[in-house]
Amino acid sequence: MKELNETMEKSxxxxxxxxxxxxxxxxxxxxxxxxxxxxxxxxxxxxxNMNGIPVVTNITELKAKINLYDTGFPDYAITLGNSRxxxxxxxxxxxxxxxNTGEFAEVMATGKKVKINGFSHLYFNAEGRIYREDxxxxxxxxxxxxxxxxxxxxxx
Numbered sequence: 482m483k484e485l486n487e488t489m490e491k492s493x494x495x496x497x498x499x500x501x502x503x504x505x506x507x508x509x510x511x512x513x514x515x516x517x518x519x520x521x522x523x524x525x526x527x528x529x530n531m532n533g534i535p536v537v538t539n540i541t542e543l544k545a546k547i548n549l550y551d552t553g554f555p556d557y558a559i560t561l562g563n564s565r566x567x568x569x570x571x572x573x574x575x576x577x578x579x580x581n582t583g584e585f586a587e588v589m590a591t592g593k594k595v596k597i598n599g600f601s602h603l604y605f606n607a608e609g610r611i612y613r614e615d616x617x618x619x620x621x622x623x624x625x626x627x628x629x630x631x632x633x634x635x636x637x
Contacts, residue, residue, distance in 0.1 A: 503605055572601075
């Protein structure tokens, strides 16, 4: 019985260590300190889907997307709400805040502050690196906070 308890304790310890490591990766990933950190957190063939649509298909495209947000919202921060790590997957609700003081997606700055709630489902490989992320948030809410609005459709 002693062997079984020791095995269970070691197994539980490994799970806790892995869970902590993946949680640490999630925190670093949401607010990276530069390209080298991104290189250590994700795989070369990383895939990002936003609201069910593939928007990033490799590490180079991810870096370009991060640069887009760095330029458009130089003061941006992503804070974590609730997060869970289960096996090799992470589930995170987050809040993006920032002020649009730079060009964003080829559009001039509006100077407006934004606060967007979102959810990410992250997938980790055996080495603990992220290979896929499914992001869900309301893009219209972001655009409206920047001052944009929808026009009625032309039905003619």
